[in-house]
Amino acid sequence: MHRFSVGAHVKLAIVGGGPAGLYLSILLKRQDPSHDIAVYERNPEGSTYGWGVTYWAGLLDKLRAGDPESADSVAEASVTWTDGVAIVRDQRTVHRGDAGFGIGRRRMLGLLADRARELGVRVEFEHDITGPDAPELADADLVVAADGVNSVLREAHADRFGPTVAHGRNHYIWLGTTKVFDSFSFAFKETEHGWIWCYAYGFSGERSTCVVECSPETWTGLGLDTRGEADSLNLLEKLFHDLLDGHELIGRDRADAAAQWLTFRTLTNRAWHHGNLVLLGDAAHTTHYSIGAGTTLALEDALALADALRDHTDLDAALTTYGKRRRAELVSAQSAARYSAQWYENLPRYMNLPPAHMFALLGQRHSPLLPHIPPQLYYRLDRAADHLQPLRRLKRWLGPHLARATHSRH
Incomplete structure (x- = not known):
């Protein structure tokens, strides 16, 4: 002992x-x-x-x-940082949040x-x-x-x-950039092969993190499954040019090697x-x-x-x-x-909303209710629940019940 x-x-x-x-x-x-x-x-x-x-x-x-x-x-x-910023297609929206x-x-x-x-x-x-x-x-x-x-x-x-x-469905890659972000930033870009998106945040006065994610169909459609790292970063810099403001993405400095795309475990x-x-x-x-x-x-x-x-x-x-x-x-x-992972795996469900509404539901992606309610209806109910006590109580009651029911099926 x-x-x-x-x-x-x-x-x-x-x-x-x-x-x-x-x-x-x-x-x-x-x-x-x-x-x-x-x-x-x-x-x-x-x-x-x-x-x-x-x-x-x-x-x-x-x-x-x-x-x-x-x-x-x-x-x-x-x-x-305190602000969240999202670029959806080419429209920018800002959300005030916690530090x-x-x-x-x-x-x-x-x-x-x-x-x-x-x-x-x-x-x-x-x-x-x-x-x-x-x-x-x-x-x-x-x-x-x-x-x-x-x-x-x-x-x-x-x-x-x-x-x-x-194993998660989507592919992602962990990158750096010389662009220093002063807010937690997102960019969602629609391509002929589907959506691809980036999360970015600063971590020093010289560098930021960029995580790029997309569905398997978009990944193969854009050729990201076969491109070397340098070629992949060049394509991603073009797709997210308005987010990066001309700054470069930084990988592993192995230009001839395959880019290190992963699926989350x-x-x-x-x-x-x-x-x-x-x-x-x-x-x-x-x-x-x-x-x-x-x-x-x-x-x-x-x-x-x-x-x-x-x-x-x-x-x-x-x-x-x-x-x-x-x-x-x-x-x-x-x-x-x-x-949260499922929200991104079902991203197209939310992308026809006005950008401000989509960004609001991005903040609600942890909710067990959201997958079961049409997105625009959920947005309206969520806004109303901020003002109506009965709806707030209903939302609090339904959330744990649906979470337990969903968890029991996994």
Whole structure:
């Protein structure tokens, strides 16, 4: 039986140096500086996939409660926006919203790694852990699989964790741009092969993220399935010229290679721990990128796991509590992500609306009601519900009932 207690010599091995793994090491070192904690990351320091990540103010409050120093560093390195902007065909519309934040993924990882080292964590880059039998894990009291959606530690015990993967229909590509956006921006372009669209947001004073998405029919119709990266970026720059204002898109600098188009994988696991091995972040769950919650949910995993280890001296009880808590807390986010992905997969249903109405329903894409009500009628009901208390009550009542009914069919 593994036990955790203040002052006891506890050895922890965290496999994966993403935001969740690094932040967990910070939290656990703060709880007890005597813990022996190592983070093993297979990639070189400073190399990371993706461009920027998004989060909202509520996350900063949680991070400050866990470790004020790293939270302040992340906040200072972030950019913020309040407006949403959409270009539909060639018409522009603006929506006022809550403040959102963006930070470069590489910048965030650098800040968290520096803070972890400052507290005494061993952060070892270019150190690949190839499986649960690795010697670095042999005498660890706790092994944390924070090694992403393709987790080798999870897959070695797939029968115990019970992973399930659902593949999305649409194709997407994760790009950067030299255009610095001061609002969360969308562009929807109609081609002879169907719609293609882009989400864009700033994450520094020099760069922004652009995620381009389209249906399989549009992807093949435009030849994006066969074009090299340079040719693909050239076509996308022309399609989204009014969004980019003449700025370039940035890929992987592999002009002759195929562009890295993906389909999204939604991962869930039946169990989150096996023995002294526990899942964290994308190794445990993924939610569609269109709700912008991946990094937030991973950091919340770290907070919940640290809480459970603090509150329970028995490791199995701690890990059981952590898994139950996070699976329950993820239900609403996973539901929102599922409906959001489906909204985009059924995009043509909404594109004949006036652009302002379409953009309003874009903001409502998490609603379980929306797929079952004609879009223009839903828009009118939603506007009316802002003024009529009975309709607001009906909307609140119908939403959970339809969500449960739909969830039971999946």
